[in-house]
Structures are given as C-alpha cells and as structure tokens.
Amino acid sequence: MTLSLPRYRFTGCGDGDLSPDSVDVDRRRAAVVALPWTWLRQVHGDAVVVVDRPGAKTGVRADGVVTGVPGAAIAVQAADCAPVAVLGESVVAVAHAGWRGLVAGIVPAVVSAARRVAPGPLRAVVGPCIRPRCYPFAPADLDVVAGAVGDVVRSETGSGEPALDLVAGVRAALSDAGVDDCDDVAICTACSPSHWSHRADGGHQRQSLVAWLEP
Numbered sequence: 650m651t652l653s654l655p656r657y658r659f660t661g662c663g664d665g666d667l668s669p670d671s672v673d674v675d676r677r678r679a680a681v682v683a684l685p686w687t688w689l690r691q692v693h694g695d696a697v698v699v700v701d702r703p704g705a706k707t708g709v710r711a712d713g714v715v716t717g718v719p720g721a722a723i724a725v726q727a728a729d730c731a732p733v734a735v736l737g738e739s740v741v742a743v744a745h746a747g748w749r750g751l752v753a754g755i756v757p758a759v760v761s762a763a764r765r766v767a768p769g770p771l772r773a774v775v776g777p778c779i780r781p782r783c784y785p786f787a788p789a790d791l792d793v794v795a796g797a798v799g800d801v802v803r804s805e806t807g808s809g810e811p812a813l814d815l816v817a818g819v820r821a822a823l824s825d826a827g828v829d830d831c832d833d834v835a836i837c838t839a840c841s842p843s844h845w846s847h848r849a850d851g852g853h854q855r856q857s858l859v860a861w862l863e864p
C-alpha cells in the first residue's frame with residue numbers, strides 16, 4: 650500500500666480573504682492549493698463531514714471535515730477561533746474550534762472521524778488564533794469551557810482580567826482523545842499584522858486552514 654503524505658497550510662492576509670462569501674474566493678483558494686476545495690458553513694457545533702471525492706460536501710453546515718482521498722482539499726475558515734489540523738497516514742482532517750465548538754466536542758469528533766477513515770497514529774497542529782493575553786472572557790462562560798475541557802483554559806489577559814486559553818483547551822481535548830503530539834504555530838490573530846482578527850478588527854475576513862493528501 651502506498652501512503653499519501655498529508656499536507657496542510659495556514660493562510661494569512663497575504664493570501665486574501667478566504668471567507669466563503671467573499672468575491673472571487675475560488676481564485677484565491679486555487680492560488681493556495683490548486684485542488685477541488687471542500688469548505689464548510691461553520692456553526693460552532695460538533696458535526697464532521699467525510700469527503701469521499703474531491704470537492705464533495707462543500708458548503709455543508711459543519712465544523713469539521715475529514716478525508717482519506719488524495720487530491721481532495723479540505724478547509725475551515727477562522728479569524729480568532731482555532732483552526733486545527735489532524736494528520737495521519739493516509740488521512741487528513743481539519744476543525745474550526747472556538748469556545749462553543751470546544752464545549753460542543755468538535756475536537757474529539759474530528760479525531761474519531763479521522764480514526765474511522767484510517768487507523769494509525771495521529772498528530773495535530775493548531776494554527777493562528779486569539780491568545781489569552783488578548784482574549785478577556787466572562788467568568789461564567791469560562792466556567793462552562795473549564796467544565797467541558799478542564800481548568801487549563803483559565804488564564805489572564807495582559808491587564809490581569811480573566812481570559813480564555815483556547816489553545817490549552819484544544820490541546821487538552823486532543824490529549825483526552827488520544828492525540829498527544831500537537832504543534833502550535835504560536836500566532837495570536839489579535840496581535841499579528843499578517844492575520845485577521847474579528848475581535849481586534851471587527852471585520853469579516855477570514856484566513857483558512859487547508860489540508861490535503863498528495864494526489
């Protein structure tokens with residue numbers, strides 16, 4: 650059996666707005682990777698779709714997508730929420746994980762979906778997202794997220810207010826799902842001039858995480 654190598658890319662402002670409704674977005678997607686893209690209508694839930702041919706299931710309401718088909722590009726969009734890639738031997742998966750998705754269980758859902766597509770070890774990469782120093786969070790909501798994934802999410806902003814550590818939550822959820830090998834690009838969308846942040850800019854532009862198996 651020939652293994653297909655997993656590939657992924659986190660885009661930035663230089664790649665243009667990759668939100669689904671932006672003008673001419675197909676051209677920008679093709680410039681990032683020239684394969685048929687499956688992108689999602691994200692709803693902060695735990696639904697994961699399985700792509701069985703390149704371009705299938707595009708526009709479906711879900712927050713995770715997985716494929717074992719070489720040549721299928723699968724994508725999520727984010728501006729402060731965490732884009733998460735889950736990579737294995739002959740399987741790639743991506744998830745859009747904000748705090749609501751984390752509470753809903755999108756991380757274990759996407760790990761389970763990847764395991765159903767292909768057995769074997771998985772690793773993960775967390776992309777550009779808002780970091781706790783820039784992410785003041787209501788204590789009541791913080792309790793909800795801590796109840797779902799643990800107290801590791803409790804943090805502080807630069808000025809000492811309660812804050813959510815989204816990446817710590819993603820890491821904890823991945824570890825609970827048996828994925829301990831997790832890299833982090835360590836970019837804060839609110840601080841980075843090369844990334845969009847809904848909270849910092851108030852805009853609707855999005856970067857993407859796109860993953861695929863080499864065709």
Ligand SMILES: [Zn+2]
Pocket residue numbers: 780782783837838839840841
């Ligand atoms: Zn920041």
